[in-house]
Amino acid sequence: MDTVTIEGTRIRVLYSEEMIARRVEEMAAEIARRNPRRLLVVPILKGSFIFAADLLRAFYRVGLLPEVDFMILSSYGAGTRSSGTVKVLRDIETDVRDRDVLFVDDILESGRTLAHARDMLLKRGAARVMTAVLLDKPHHRVADIEADFRGFECPDLFVVGYGMDKAHAFRELPFVGHVLEEAPEEGA
Template sequence: MTAAPRIRVLFDEGTIAKRNETLAQEIAADKPQNLLVVAVLKGSFMFAADLIRALHRTGLAPQVEFVHLSSYLDGTISTGNVAILRDVESDVRGRDVLLVDDILESGRTVTFAKDLLMARGAKSVKTAVLLEKPGKRAVQIHPDYVGFTCPDVFVVGYGMDVAHSYRQLPYVGVVDHHDSSPDLFDKPE
């Protein structure tokens, strides 16, 4: 049996909590009307839940929806094509929508979702991402709200995973590749 890999903390639980409160205040300051938060599954679920609670503390009462999109399938490298695995059920026409995702890298997934919601008649679609990797962009998109700028490393925790592991961690971390199974990390992100 191999030892569990070590994970280096990149953004700790307290730092994330404080940043979520600040993001919620920034979002509330923009005075969204009839706000619908659409969380992109699976990776954003922890961020979205904490951000929604922080939005409540600012006095906002958003409705919440989920969309499950994937461009990774079973690997760690994006395929470049985005698939809808679970669609939004609510009507977005005429609503201010906040699209929440865990990480903005290539931008393909967020752009796809934003374009989809706008095509369905949303009044506005703003994006909130926990992490942004600006050097990884493949399409032209700039998030409206950013938790943290992230170095070009493969991150796990706070909802993000590798091979369905580490989502439960209350922080964002980097797996020490020297202690890990090489087949999990043999491909660059």
């Protein structure tokens, strides 16, 4: 696997730009085959924004024309592990009654966030709530949820890139990688 160095930080590429692009196209086709009704796509921000944008463009190419709304949920705060409490920082504005909803998220790990969001929208009358995640990390799953559509099963590593960050850095990377080491701070 390739390793890149960005401002003193070594990152091992786990999923290349080409691998991700190919898988996103395949996922769009898989989702289209489920024949969603009055589809509402709800990206979970912030980490999913690049994946969601690419997936939405791929939907156009397979003939899906969904509506889009956004939700911001947090269970991490400033840490790298889930706190166990899900907070709704921004809710959707769209009525979901009798609609198919597709949550788009960057990573499914503990499952608390997506399970919480799914349950919220089912209580609001959504006909069906599905999930599409770029990465599935089943090693720490505590909630009763599995992704309906997943890009890749991810090893138990902290990953960055393609929208995912470490302390607000690395979201812009066109690949998903694992931080191997960081340069020591000056004077350390």
